[in-house]
Amino acid sequence: MATALATAVNGLGLFVSTLLSLRDQRFLATVEAVTSAVTCMTIYLTLCFLAIHRHARVEAAFCRIIHHSAG
Numbered sequence: 001m002a003t004a005l006a007t008a009v010n011g012l013g014l015f016v017s018t019l020l021s022l023r024d025q026r027f028l029a030t031v032e033a034v035t036s037a038v039t040c041m042t043i044y045l046t047l048c049f050l051a052i053h054r055h056a057r058v059e060a061a062f063c064r065i066i067h068h069s070a071g
């Protein structure tokens with residue numbers, strides 16, 4: 001009887017540790033996916049802001065050229 005109880009408790013312990021391991025793996029996969037998405041969004045937003053800034057500088061330089069040639 002004691003051996004059967006010890007085997008059942010050991011099996012339950014293995015089951016619980018397996019569940020916890022799977023939960024940790026899913027959590028790590030979720031964290032990795034979110035980190036990757038945030039990194040991509042940050043890079044694309046930075047590139048977008050740089051393109052807008054560069055376009056504004058070119059446009060401002062073009063306006064200065066037109067303004068100087070008209071005056």
